[in-house]
Amino acid sequence: MYTDSIRRVASTRLPTRWGVFNALAFERELSNGSGRLETALAIMLGDPASHELTRGAPLLRIHAQCLTGEMFRSLRCDCGDQLDMAMREIAHEARGLVIYEHQEGRGIGLIAKLQA
Ligand SMILES: [Zn+2]
Numbered sequence: 001m002y003t004d005s006i007r008r009v010a011s012t013r014l015p016t017r018w019g020v021f022n023a024l025a026f027e028r029e030l031s032n033g034s035g036r037l038e039t040a041l042a043i044m045l046g047d048p049a050s051h052e053l054t055r056g057a058p059l060l061r062i063h064a065q066c067l068t069g070e071m072f073r074s075l076r077c078d079c080g081d082q083l084d085m086a087m088r089e090i091a092h093e094a095r096g097l098v099i100y101e102h103q104e105g106r107g108i109g110l111i112a113k114l115q116a
Contacts, residue, residue: 005028005029006026006027006028007026007027007028008024008025008026009025009026009027009039010023010024010025011023011024011025014043016087018045018087018088018090018091019045019091019094021043021044021045022043022044022045023041023042023043023044024041024042024043024044025039025040025041025042026039026040026041026042027039027040038103039102040099040100040101040102041099041100041102042097042098042099042100043087043097043098043100044096044097044098045090045091045094045095045096045097046058046093046094046095046096047095048060048095048096048097050095058093058095058096058097059086059089059090059093059095059096059097060096060097060098060099061082061083061086061090061096061097061098061099062098062099062101063079063082063083063086063098063099063100063101064079064101064103065100065101065102065103066079066080067110068110068113068114070083083098086098
């Protein structure tokens with residue numbers, strides 16, 4: 001269960017090898033009384049909300065953080081390659097966004113993932 005209020009807590013230019021994206025960070029409080037925050041990043045290029053008929057829907061990738069795959073290039077998954085591909089395709093179309101969920105291993109945590 002979540003509270004309704006999602007706050008935008010950061011907005012910045014993010015130069016990458018694929019171009020200059022806009023990085024937006026959002027957070028919301030878990031409504032279970034723990035006081036913990038859930039955060040998410042949106043990495044955008046161009047104007048994903050524009051409704052030019054000729055362009056169709058923007059590219060969108062929802063990507064769950066994978067430190068072992070993205071940083072250490074573990075061969076146990078292809079998360080790093082998939083994120084690279086998404087960024088490259090978005091750059092190619094000059095429009096799109098990546099929603100980046102930075103809870104390692106969909107919330108199980110990095111240590112638990114390594115133990116598995
Ligand atoms: Zn992975």
